[in-house]
Amino acid sequence: MKVLITGPILGYNRGREKSQAEFLIDLLSKKGLDIVWASKYPNRVKRAVDIYRTIVKNKDAMLGIVMVYSYGAFFYADMASYLLKSAGIPVIFWLHGGALPEFTDRKTKWVIRVLKRAALLVAPSLYLASYYRKFGLDVKVIPNIVFSERYPYHGEDHIEPRLLWMRTFHPLYNPKMAILAFKEILKEIPDATLTMAGVDRGIMNEVIDLSKKLGLSDRIIFPGFLDEKGKYNAFKSNYIYLHTNNVDNTPVSVIEALTSGLIVIATDTGGIPYLLTHGKNALLVKPNDYSKMARYVVDIVKGNINYKNLRKNGKELAMESDGKKIVNKWLSIIESVNRKDV
Numbered sequence: 001m002k003v004l005i006t007g008p009i010l011g012y013n014r015g016r017e018k019s020q021a022e023f024l025i026d027l028l029s030k031k032g033l034d035i036v037w038a039s040k041y042p043n044r045v046k047r048a049v050d051i052y053r054t055i056v057k058n059k060d061a062m063l064g065i066v067m068v069y070s071y072g073a074f075f076y077a078d079m080a081s082y083l084l085k086s087a088g089i090p091v092i093f094w095l096h097g098g099a100l101p102e103f104t105d106r107k108t109k110w111v112i113r114v115l116k117r118a119a120l121l122v123a124p125s126l127y128l129a130s131y132y133r134k135f136g137l138d139v140k141v142i143p144n145i146v147f148s149e150r151y152p153y154h155g156e157d158h159i160e161p162r163l164l165w166m167r168t169f170h171p172l173y174n175p176k177m178a179i180l181a182f183k184e185i186l187k188e189i190p191d192a193t194l195t196m197a198g199v200d201r202g203i204m205n206e207v208i209d210l211s212k213k214l215g216l217s218d219r220i221i222f223p224g225f226l227d228e229k230g231k232y233n234a235f236k237s238n239y240i241y242l243h244t245n246n247v248d249n250t251p252v253s254v255i256e257a258l259t260s261g262l263i264v265i266a267t268d269t270g271g272i273p274y275l276l277t278h279g280k281n282a283l284l285v286k287p288n289d290y291s292k293m294a295r296y297v298v299d300i301v302k303g304n305i306n307y308k309n310l311r312k313n314g315k316e317l318a319m320e321s322d323g324k325k326i327v328n329k330w331l332s333i334i335e336s337v338n339r340k341d342v
Contacts, residue, residue, distance in 0.1 A: 002034040003334065004058050004089070006051050006080040007067025012040040015199065015225050020096070020124075020252070021067055023145040027327040033334075036061065044072070051080050059087040063337055067094045070103035074111065081117045090119040090337050095139070098249040098270035099172075101131045112137075119337045125250040127271030142329045143321040146255045150228065152236040153315065154261030157308065161185070161192035161301045164238035164262065166226065166253050167245070170201035174267075177244035177290045179210050179220070184294035186219065189301055194242075195221045197234060235260035240297055243267065246287050250275055255321050258282075258314035263307050265296050281313040 005025060011018030025035050036058050039050035055064075064084040068077040081091045093115055104111045112135055115121065121139040123129045129139035163182065167173040175196060182194045194216075196207070204222075211217050226234055241257035243266035250271050257264050258281065266272050268284040276282040283305070285292040299305045319325075 001063070001334075002036065002058065002061045003028065003063045003065060004055065004061040004084070005035060005037040005065045005067075006039070006054070006076065007094070008047070008069070008073065008076075009037055009040050010042055013042060016042075017225070018228075020094075020144055023147070023323065024065075024327075024330065027145070027323055028330065028334075031327060031331060048076065048079065051076060052083065055080065055083045055087065059089070061089050063092065063334060064089050065092045065094055067096055068100070068115075069097045070099045074103065074107075074114075078110075078114045081114060085117050091117055092120045092122055092333065092337060093118040095121060095123040095128045095132070096249065098127075098245070098247040100128060100249070102247075104131070120333060122333065125271040125274050127249060127274040130274075140333060142333075143326060144250050144252050144255060145323050145326045146252060146259055146318060146321040148259050148319060148322045151232065151256055151260040153259070154239060154311065159263070159301055159307050160239050161189045161297070162238040163192065163194045163240045163242055163297065164197070164234055164257070165194065165242045165244065166197040166231070166234065166257075167243075167251075168198050168201045169204035169207060171203060172245065172247045174244040174246050174288070175203070175207045176210055177267075177288055177293070178242045179207060179214065179216065181242065181244075181290040181294040181297070182216060182220065183214050184291060185297050186216070188298045192297075192301075193219055193221070195223065195234060195238060197223050197226045197230070199225045231256070235262060238262060240265065240300060242293065242297075243272075244293075245269055245272075248272055254282075255318050258318035259321075261311050261315060263300055263310050264314060265293050276317075281310060281317045283310070 007021045009021045010016040011022045038054035039047040041047040066080045084091050123139050124144040129141050165178040241262040241264045248270040264282040267287045278284040283296045300307050
């Protein structure tokens with residue numbers, strides 16, 4: 001069975017993180033499906049041309065899986081789904097991104113018109129599924145993919161004040177909040193350390209300058225982009241994960257942190273409350289509340305919060321995203337969709 005997958009599949013480029021599409025391509029290929037895909041090009045024009053050519057050359061595909069993102073990236077979902085439907089190929093839309101509901105609110109007619117082309121809609125969280133169900137769209141929830149065997153697990157019964165932040169340096173991900181929280185943490189735990197990993201998307205220099213201004217530069221590591229080995233070492237070396245996003249859906253980095261046994265302290269924005277339960281498998285704070293985030297770190301390290309239960313429950317939650325489980329869910333829905341659904 002030939003399946004055609006379209007989306008930003010950029011992990012084949014140096015310095016780019018592998019996407020969920022690449023994980024799915026790998027899993028489905030190992031199950032014997034013939035997978036063709038587009039596109040690896042960061043350049044928008046090249047990506048559009050590559051998606052167009054791939055669909056035209058593979059009109060014998062039995063199914064198309066189209067990744068859907070918001071704003072400028074939504075054009076690709078519109079184009080790909082139109083071409084697939086025109087070729088008689090049923091479409092599964094795979095919804096992504098915490099900004100997708102906001103974009104839909106702004107461009108409702110366009111988005112809903114495109115999404116109604118789908119034989120099936122899939123989202124990685126109840127957050128997106130619940131939002132689109134109010135438009136009368138049925139959305140299946142399949143969690144994001146994490147390969148649990150690739151990450152070490154902190155199963156030991158102790159905690160150390162070694163903190164990790166890992167995301168793109170972009171205003172949406174609010175890295176400055178981690179800096180401000182860390183400043184507060186050092187007042188009570190002077191031997192704490194913070195690693196802030198990720199690629200620059202406009203404000204990395206501002207974050208570094210803030211750390212210098214606050215006198216923290218000797219306590220913070222900025223390793224840049226982390227490949228698979230680098231991520232393994234980062235999760236192995238740290239114990240508490242700070243997630244400071246202002247916009248989010250179902251971040252894979254959080255699931256990876258839980259898989260590794262890190263204690264997650266996250267802002268309760270977007271899809272985060274649909275993924276994490278405060279006091280059970282993580283600790284949640286309001287966006288920009290760096291003082292509360294710092295307080296939680298201090299209380300964890302000083303033993304005032306039962307981090308062992310958080311770690312255990314977080315691991316159990318993360319295992320629901322294990323690739324071995326997720327591939328079977330994808331196979332089930334792929335088998336349920338065929339050309340009669342066009």
